[in-house]
Amino acid sequence: MNRLAGSLIRLYPAAWRKRYEAEFAAMLEEVPQGWSAVFDLLEGATRMHLSMPSFPKLALTLSLLGLGVSFTIAPRYESTTVPIYHGERSDRQAAIEGLQAMEANVLSRTSLSNLIQDPRLNLFPDESPSKT
Amino acid sequence: MRERLVLSSLAEGDKHGYAMMQDIEAFAGIRLGPGTLYGAITRLEQHGWIRPVASTDRRQPYTITPSGRLHLKTALSGLQHVVKTGLARLNNA
Numbered sequence: 447m448n449r450l451a452g453s454l455i456r457l458y459p460a461a462w463r464k465r466y467e468a469e470f471a472a473m474l475e476e477v478p479q480g481w482s483a484v485f486d487l488l489e490g491a492t493r494m495h496l497s498m499p500s501f502p503k504l505a506l507t508l509s510l511l512g513l514g515v516s517f518t519i520a521p522r523y524e525s526t527t528v529p530i531y532h533g534e535r536s537d538r539q540a541a542i543e544g545l546q547a548m549e550a551n552v553l554s555r556t557s558l559s560n561l562i563q564d565p566r567l568n569l570f571p572d573e574s575p576s577k578t
Numbered sequence: 579m580r581e582r583l584v585l586s587s588l589a590e591g592d593k594h595g596y597a598m599m600q601d602i603e604a605f606a607g608i609r610l611g612p613g614t615l616y617g618a619i620t621r622l623e624q625h626g627w628i629r630p631v632a633s634t635d636r637r638q639p640y641t642i643t644p645s646g647r648l649h650l651k652t653a654l655s656g657l658q659h660v661v662k663t664g665l666a667r668l669n670n671a
Contacts, residue, residue, distance in 0.1 A: 451612075462620065469638035470616055473595035476637075477612050490613020494620070 451479055457491035459498050523569055580610060580618040581627075582657075585642055585650040588628060594637035595619070622646065 451474050455467055477483060496503070531541050551557060562569055587593060587601045595615055603609045610618070619640065622628040627646030631639050642650070 466616060466620065468636065469595065470612070472636035472638070473616075474612055476596040477599070483611055486611025486613040488613070490611070490617050493613075493617055497621075 451477075451483055451487060454484065454487040454491065457488070458494050461498060462494050520570060520573065580614060581622055582650065582653055583608065583610065584615070584618045584622060585627060585646055586654075588640060588642040589647065589650060592631055592639045592641045594633075594635070594639045596637070598640075625649075 452471060455463065455470060455474075458467075529545055531538070533541055561567065583602045583606055584598060586605070587598045590601070593601060595612070599610055599612075599615055619628065623630075623640075625646075626643060627649050628640045628642055631641045633639050
């Protein structure tokens with residue numbers, strides 16, 4: 447158990463060990479060993495990691511911050527269509543032109559505006575005009 | 579709480595970690611684990627409330643600083659007020 451407790455010091459942050467390892471190890475030689483001491487060391491190492499600045503902690507903090515910010519930004523909707531042409535080869539050029547015209551029509555301001563304002567889709571409920 | 583126990587132990591005189599554990603168990607009935615004790619020692623040293631003293635032993639003794647004494651006094655005075663008030667209300671109930 448003594449060896450186990452001694453090896454658990456390695457779980458502490460390197461910066462902390464640099465300062466306290468020697469005296470901490472000396473104290474562990476005196477402390478009666480048991481599972482409670484092992485669990486206490488595990489808890490102590492965890493707390494010490496959380497209390498010291500480190501890159502993983504910074505990354506986690508920024509990720510959580512980003513997640514929080516994402517909820518404050520209005521949602522964006524995206525859809526994808528894959529048209530499959532089954533006509534004759536000779537009609538191909540006409541089909542391409544037809545698709546291009548359809549694309550221009552779908553992506554026109556009028557079409558997109560209609561989609562955004564369509565009450566059945568309810569795309570941006572927070573930005574809809576309030577009822578007075 | 580743990581920090582107050584360590585400061586109260588050192589208020590009596592300089593001690594190394596294991597001596598603090600034994601003293602705290604004797605006067606408070608609380609057995610601090612080694613990880614818990616050194617977590618408290620780390621925080622107290624960061625605040626400047628305790629500092630290590632020279633030793634030829636591998637064991638490192640610590641002493642309470644003047645600001646540590648002041649902090650302990652303030653904390654215990656606040657606690658004393660809560661204890662007095664609680665006991666008075668219990669007796670009046």
